Amino acid sequence: MVAREVCRDVFWVGALDWDRRLFDELIPLPQGTSYNAYLIRGSEKTALIDTVDPTKEYELISNLVKLGVETIDYIIVNHAEQDHAGSLPMMLEFFPTAQIVTNEKCRDLLIALLHIPPERFRVIKDRETLSLGDRTLEFLLTPWTHWPETQVTFLREDRILFPCDLFGSHIATSDLFMRDERATYLAAKRYYAEIMMPFRASIRGHLGKVNALSVAMIAPSHGPVYQNPLFILDAYADWTSDAVKNEVVIPYSSMHGSTQKMVEYLVDALLARGITVQPFNLSKTDVGELAMALVDPATVVIATPTVLFGPHPQVVYATYLANLLKPKVRFASVIGSYGWGGKAVETIVKMLDHLKVEVLEPVMVRGLPDEAAMRGLDRLADDILKKHQEIRIT
Numbered sequence: 001m002v003a004r005e006v007c008r009d010v011f012w013v014g015a016l017d018w019d020r021r022l023f024d025e026l027i028p029l030p031q032g033t034s035y036n037a038y039l040i041r042g043s044e045k046t047a048l049i050d051t052v053d054p055t056k057e058y059e060l061i062s063n064l065v066k067l068g069v070e071t072i073d074y075i076i077v078n079h080a081e082q083d084h085a086g087s088l089p090m091m092l093e094f095f096p097t098a099q100i101v102t103n104e105k106c107r108d109l110l111i112a113l114l115h116i117p118p119e120r121f122r123v124i125k126d127r128e129t130l131s132l133g134d135r136t137l138e139f140l141l142t143p144w145t146h147w148p149e150t151q152v153t154f155l156r157e158d159r160i161l162f163p164c165d166l167f168g169s170h171i172a173t174s175d176l177f178m179r180d181e182r183a184t185y186l187a188a189k190r191y192y193a194e195i196m197m198p199f200r201a202s203i204r205g206h207l208g209k210v211n212a213l214s215v216a217m218i219a220p221s222h223g224p225v226y227q228n229p230l231f232i233l234d235a236y237a238d239w240t241s242d243a244v245k246n247e248v249v250i251p252y253s254s255m256h257g258s259t260q261k262m263v264e265y266l267v268d269a270l271l272a273r274g275i276t277v278q279p280f281n282l283s284k285t286d287v288g289e290l291a292m293a294l295v296d297p298a299t300v301v302i303a304t305p306t307v308l309f310g311p312h313p314q315v316v317y318a319t320y321l322a323n324l325l326k327p328k329v330r331f332a333s334v335i336g337s338y339g340w341g342g343k344a345v346e347t348i349v350k351m352l353d354h355l356k357v358e359v360l361e362p363v364m365v366r367g368l369p370d371e372a373a374m375r376g377l378d379r380l381a382d383d384i385l386k387k388h389q390e391i392r393i394t
């Protein structure tokens with residue numbers, strides 16, 4: 001890869017990871033990802049904003065060499081996670097006079113996690129500035145945009161925000177700037193769902209600070225740069241709001257077809273009532289797509305067969321993830337089948353303790369779904385419609 005100019009004296013010097021297909025051994029990356037790092041050449045000092053995943057550290061060094069960079073005065077670390085900070089040890093060797101500039105929490109994490117020597121740090125506070133000569137960096141602490149130490153950096157003169165993970169998207173693309181709006185929107189929404197959604201309330205608070213900056217460009221550390229910041233700021237305002245949509249998401253598993261039949265019946269019953277539905281067969285689905293589908297809906301219905309005495313393990317996994325991701329769903333229910341008994345409903349409801357949901361009466365059936373089961377599903381569809389009407393989203 002080569003360094004690319006974002007604007008005068010500001011360069012992208014990161015790395016594209018076209019082949020990576022899994023992040024944290026958990027998050028699917030169907031389009032790969034990028035680790036964006038940025039070099040700012042001030043009239044007196046040079047700063048690097050974030051580094052790259054250690055698997056790509058030689059690409060970062062190579063980009064800097066190609067630009068003729070001999071000295072880096074400051075390495076700004078917005079976030080301590082490895083994919084942005086993992087190349088710091090090598091960078092500190094290459095640039096022995098460089099100071100790491102970050103907040104106190106991030107410094108402590110970098111010392112603990114990467115064993116960076118304490119004397120290499122310059123600690124900044126919220127709203128502190130750092131002069132590069134003709135350029136000024138301003139730091140805003142934005143904790144819990146998805147770790148406790150996260151911060152963003154604002155280049156005042158060019159009005160560029162460097163928010164690290166926040167507003168990012170996992171896409172490896174040769175476009176430095178966003179070109180395909182639809183593809184970027186979907187990738188950014190998936191990224192928000194997988195990484196940012198559990199911190200919705202904190203992020204909503206930070207959006208006000210970002211909006212007040214009158215940002216001209218947003219340069220995140222994954223995915224393309226936004227020349228129209230409102231594109232992603234408006235999307236985040238929507239995703240982090242309390243507003244839910246007239247939608248139901250149904251993650252399900254089925255062993256012998258009974259639960260599948262119930263899901264199909266419920267999908268039709270909801271569609272007939274004007275409600276949008278997204279079923280996800282957990283044997284086939286990509287969990288990133290399920291996460292993305294959980295950003296907006298008012299209701300989730302978890303559908304499971306009974307394995308021994310509880311829900312199917314695939315359903316347990318999806319329920320555990322949904323609970324961790326803390327979507328803003330308002331209502332939940334459980335449907336499914338059993339052979340001789342079990343506690344599938346109790347187990348699933350207990351697992352949803354992070355969600356502030358009202359649980360609607362479940363529909364569990366013994367063996368093949370019969371007429372009574374279908375009547376139960378019609379009743380559940382009616383209950384969902386009524387609840388959606390009560391919160392005025394139909």
Ligand code: FEO
Nearest residue numbers: 079081083084165
């Ligand atoms: Fe892209 Fe939280 O690391």
